[in-house]
Amino acid sequence: xxxxxxxxxxxxxxxxxxxxxxxxxxxxxxxxxxxxxxxxxxxxxxxxxxxxxxxxxxxxxxxxxxxxxxxxxxxxxxxxxxxxxxxxxxxxxxxxxxxxxxxxxxxxxxxxxxxxxxxxxxxxxxxxxxxxxxxxxxxxxxxxxxxxxxxxxxxxxxxxxxxxxxxxxxxxxxxxxxxxxxxxxxxxxxxxxxxxxxxxxxxxxxxxxxxxxxxxxxxxxxxxxxxxxxxxxxxxxxxxxxxxxxxxxxxxxxxxxxxxxxxxxxxxxxxxxxxxxxxxxxxxxxxxxxxxxxxxxxxxxxxxxxxxxxxxxxxxxxxxxxxxxxxxxxxxxxxxxxxxxxxxxxxxxxxxxxxxxxxxxxxxxxxxxxxxxxxxxxxxxxxxxxxxxxxxxxxxxxxxxxxxxxxxxxxxxxxxxxxxxxxxxxxxxxxxxxxxxxxxxxxxxxxxxxxxxxxxxxxxxxxxxxxxxxxxxxxxxxxxxxxxxxxxxxxxxxxxxxxxxxxxxxxxxxxxxxxxxxxxxxxxx
Numbered sequence: 001x002x003x004x005x006x007x008x009x010x011x012x013x014x015x016x017x018x019x020x021x022x023x024x025x026x027x028x029x030x031x032x033x034x035x036x037x038x039x040x041x042x043x044x045x046x047x048x049x050x051x052x053x054x055x056x057x058x059x060x061x062x063x064x065x066x067x068x069x070x071x072x073x074x075x076x077x078x079x080x081x082x083x084x085x086x087x088x089x090x091x092x093x094x095x096x097x098x099x100x101x102x103x104x105x106x107x108x109x110x111x112x113x114x115x116x117x118x119x120x121x122x123x124x125x126x127x128x129x130x131x132x133x134x135x136x137x138x139x140x141x142x143x144x145x146x147x148x149x150x151x152x153x154x155x156x157x158x159x160x161x162x163x164x165x166x167x168x169x170x171x172x173x174x175x176x177x178x179x180x181x182x183x184x185x186x187x188x189x190x191x192x193x194x195x196x197x198x199x200x201x202x203x204x205x206x207x208x209x210x211x212x213x214x215x216x217x218x219x220x221x222x223x224x225x226x227x228x229x230x231x232x233x234x235x236x237x238x239x240x241x242x243x244x245x246x247x248x249x250x251x252x253x254x255x256x257x258x259x260x261x262x263x264x265x266x267x268x269x270x271x272x273x274x275x276x277x278x279x280x281x282x283x284x285x286x287x288x289x290x291x292x293x294x295x296x297x298x299x300x301x302x303x304x305x306x307x308x309x310x311x312x313x314x315x316x317x318x319x320x321x322x323x324x325x326x327x328x329x330x331x332x333x334x335x336x337x338x339x340x341x342x343x344x345x346x347x348x349x350x351x352x353x354x355x356x357x358x359x360x361x362x363x364x365x366x367x368x369x370x371x372x373x374x375x376x377x378x379x380x381x382x383x384x385x386x387x388x389x390x391x392x393x394x395x396x397x398x399x400x401x402x403x404x405x406x407x408x409x410x411x412x413x414x415x416x417x418x419x420x421x422x423x424x425x426x427x428x429x430x431x432x433x434x435x436x437x438x439x440x441x442x443x444x445x446x447x448x449x450x451x452x453x454x455x456x457x458x459x460x461x462x463x464x465x466x467x468x469x470x471x472x473x474x475x476x477x478x479x480x481x482x483x484x485x486x487x488x489x490x491x492x493x494x495x496x497x498x499x500x501x502x503x504x505x506x507x508x509x510x511x512x513x514x515x516x517x518x519x520x521x522x523x524x525x
Contacts, residue, residue, distance in 0.1 A: 034110045036132050038069050045071055048116050062090060069127040076122035078141040086124060086137060107136040117195070142166055147173070150253050152419060158294035159255040167197050167271035174201055174267075177258045182206070188219055190233070194226035197271040198233065201257075206264040208497040214461050215266045215279060230273040237268070237279055239459045244427065246420045247460040249281040256290055264498025280463035282495045283455065284480050286421040287311075292483055301482035307415050308481065314412035315429050318355050319436035319444055321405050325351045327440030347396060352437050354398040358406040359430075361388055366410075467495045 034041070042057060049055045054074040061067055068090060072082060085103045109115050110133050119125055122140025147169070150162040163170050171185055186200040198219065202212055215237065222236050234248040235241050251257055252275050257267050260278045268277040287307050292300045324332050349357070365388070392398050409429070416422045428451065435443035458465035468476035476493045478484035492498045 032112050034112060034115065034132070034134055036127075036130055038067055038127055038129060041069060041127050044112065045116075048112075049119070058087075060087065060091065067129045070124055071119060071127070072124040072139065073119060073122065076142055077124055077139040081139045081141075082124055086126065086139070090126075101135075101137070103137050103139070105138045108133045109136050110134065153251060153253050153256070153289065153417065155253075155290040155294070158290045159253075161254045162252045163254060163257075163269075163274040163276055165272055165274050167199055167269055170269045170274075170276070171199060171201070173254050174258065174261075177254060178203070178261065183261070186216065188216075190219065190222050191224060191226035196227040198227065199269045201261060201267040201269060203261055203264070206262070206492075206498050206500050207266060208264060208499050211264075211280065211461055211497055212266055215268070219268070227270060230268070230270040230275045230277050233268060233270055234277050237277070237461075239461065243458060244424055245455070245458050245465065246286070246418075246424060247281055247458060247465060248277050248279055249285045249418065250275040250277050250420070251418075252276070253290055256288075259293065260285075260496075263492055264496035264500075280460040280495060280497070281465075282460065282463065282467045283465055284468075285495075286416065286418040288479075289417045297483050297485045304482055307417075310412035310415040311425065314409050315425055315432060316444070317405055317409050317412070318359070318429065319432035321401075322352055322355060322433060323436035323440040323444055326437065327443075331441065347399060349397065351399075351402065352433075354402045355406065355433065357392070358398060358402055361392075362406060362410045463495055463497065468493075 038059070042059075045055070045057060054076075055071070056074050057069060057071045059067065059069050070082070070086065081103070085101060089101055107118070109118065115125055115134050115136065118136045122138075122142055124137045124139045126135040126137060128135075145165060147164050148162055149160045161173065163173060167187075175183060180203075182203050182205045184202055184204045188198050188200070189195045190198050200212070200215060200219070218237050219233070222233070224232070224236075227233055230250055234246075234250065238247050240247070249260075257276045257278060261267055265278045265280065268279070270277075287304065292304070295303070329337055347354075393400055393403060413422050413426060416425070432444060432447050435447040437443075439446065455466050456464070456470050464471060467473060468480055473494050475491055476495065478488050479493060489503050492501050492503050494501070
């Protein structure tokens with residue numbers, strides 16, 4: 001009972017103390033509102049931001065006798081701007097106002113939550129005695145790396161610009177490429193406890209309003225404590241978050257994202273992550289690169305054919321080898337059967353064990369090359385593959401045919417432009433291998449039917465994942481398995497459900513070249 005009375009007495013004392021800080025007429029004012037009291041403001045900043053060494057609070061006196069306080073984060077602001085454009089005018093001008101400060105954007109705030117959030121974003125808070133508002137001055141100078149070349153999506157020709165890590169610079173990169181008022185950015189803050197800035201980018205005159213609204217709704221429904229990276233945001237944008245098919249494409253290339261915006265898609269940028277997302281996404285999006293639009297159409301068509309052929313090799317080659325050597329050898333010509341059987345004479349393992357061993361070796365080499373420094377990764381990957389491949393053959397663990405099959409398989413996976421879809425095919429190759437080992441060719445047929453059903457049922461914001469293959473859309477085939485000449489690009493692809501399907505960059509009819517006669521050409525310089 002005595003403890004309860006003591007607690008009530010402390011609560012009454014605290015209430016009287018808070019009431020004394022508030023004007024008498026505003027005793028019931030919301031405690032989140034700022035009160036023009038520098039001591040109370042200092043105590044609140046220390047309580048919220050903590051005694052961190054990067055939290056700088058400086059008290060000062062103006063010539064008129066009025067006291068003030070500024071607060072900022074040491075590593076996120078331009079200290080020269082703080083001293084030159086804020087402290088100097090306040091020290092030498094007793095009647096300084098917002099308009100008299102030679103600084104950039106200045107915002108008046110009275111809510112403590114907004115004040116703290118602005119300080120954490122790199123702004124400087126100015127508290128002046130007898131002024132019932134806080135001046136938030138944009139002095140942010142966030143540490144960042146310079147704009148560099150893409151590391152994961154290397155192109156032979158075309159722009160060589162990758163996204164930066166800071167959201168503001170990412171937006172400026174897109175604005176530089178698309179200098180049009182139709183480019184719209186919508187910024188949101190995701191994360192209930194540790195907020196992260198996220199921005200949507202789209203072309204207002206091209207994007208489908210339903211697609212834009214669907215993306216906005218899914219982003220605002222994210223209830224995570226924080227957003228670590230763009231991959232986490234992509235998991236919330238999927239129609240089926242548990243699916244192993246990547247239905248949201250990401251890229252670090254600015255020009256590739258610009259191309260998708262021109263098609264009518266919506267890009268999502270996350271502060272701190274140099275990879276941008278775009279939706280809706282189809283399977284063909286994972287096999288389009290920047291080189292496809294900077295090279296001649298015939299070269300692009302040939303390279304795309306190589307990519308799709310490599311996809312078939314990576315997914316089916318080991319499974320077909322196992323099916324024809326262990327389950328259905330009667331489908332193989334006799335000379336090839338004799339050659340294969342002779343190569344396995346004296347070996348301790350069956351072909352399926354040899355394939356599994358080689359897959360594990362390739363995956364270990366791949367992971368080691370990714371984790372090692374760049375100067376060593378190339379050497380380790382090349383030398384390791386040669387040494388290990390030669391050693392396992394000479395040691396009698398695997399046959400030479402297995403080395404050939406697994407080498408083609410490993411190289412085929414690397415032809416996919418997107419790393420995320422490569423992981424999916426690598427997992428599915430294990431499924432194909434198991435089906436071939438159990439049922440042979442019939443197992444491969446059944447697994448292929450199951451994979452087709454899975455791909456047909458996948459969607460990205462309601463758009464079928466196999467568009468324009470299923471459903472079949474002839475207008476999109478100019479930029480699918482091949483790339484037609486630019487003269488054929490008269491309409492945008494339908495996978496983005498764009499509001500304006502006309503492609504204004506290409507003429508609607510072939511031009512009529514002017515024929516020059518021999519007499520019209522003057523050979524003299």
